[in-house]
Amino acid sequence: MxxxxxxxxxxxxxxxxxxxxxxxxxxxxxxxxxxxxxxxxxxxxTSLSVLETFDDNYLDWAYVDTTHAYEQTKAELALLKHKVKSGGIIAGDDWREDPEHRHHGVYRAVQEFLIEETSYRLFFQENTQWAISQDIK
Ligand SMILES: C[S@@+](CC[C@H](N)C(=O)[O-])C[C@H]1O[C@@H](n2cnc3c(N)ncnc32)[C@H](O)[C@@H]1O
Known part of the structure; x- marks a missing residue:
């Protein structure tokens, strides 16, 4: 999309x-x-308008590579937690730990998401790539 x-x-x-x-x-x-x-x-x-049209648990995985802005990524993660199946993968580009980097919003939004959504963990991160998943109970 x-x-x-x-x-x-x-x-x-x-x-x-x-x-x-x-x-x-x-x-x-x-x-x-x-x-x-x-x-x-x-x-x-847009990611948000299209994702809204999907049933919950529709996706096995999603790769996020849109505006890299904090608010946008935060909103995408909030929708994706419903649209990606339990145990599925949410991954993306532009992991930038430097707060001065113009795409730092992705890192910030994912970190906040992991703090709020304690069943999710970061299981992969290399260069600018990242992936999180929900532990299956
Ligand atoms: C960094 S590019 C990545 C494109 C593609 N993933 C690739 O690697 O070639 C960012 C893309 O996000 C798209 N984009 C911008 N705003 C968006 C939004 N709100 N929802 C989804 N995609 C968006 C742009 O049109 C652009 O194609």
Whole structure:
């Protein structure tokens, strides 16, 4: 799920072609058979608006790589705890422990989540990648 052009017509950090419309076009072509068979679903929209449409326990795992902002990540985790199955994985990018880093919000939101949601633990963290899971009782 991604808003593509609804967020920005051009993604400034892209290597090469920065058009978000053409990025989606390339993805549709690359995943043509998986989309046609229903194995892959693409959702054009923000993480929060799309996640809300899923039933609880719908996802086996989720990978969070959106705005990296604190409030956004906090809201995503609050929804994902319902949408990801118990024992499933919530993972993501941009683990930045430095409070001065512009993407520190991810680290802060995940740490707060782990303090509030005591059944979850950080089971993987390497470079900027992280993954948390709920202990299955
Ligand atoms: C760092 S890029 C990562 C894109 C992709 N995961 C990748 O590695 O190529 C961040 C992406 O978040 C998307 N984005 C921005 N706001 C969002 C939101 N509220 N919900 C979901 N995605 C969002 C942007 O359109 C952009 O494609």
């Amino acid at each position: 991604d808003p593509w052009w609804k967020y920005k017509a051009k993604w400034p950090h892209a290597i090469g072609d920065k058009s978000t419309v053409r990025s989606l076009g390339s993805l549709l072509i690359a995943l043509e058979s998986e989309i046609a068979s229903g194995r892959v679903e693409l959702h054009i929209g």
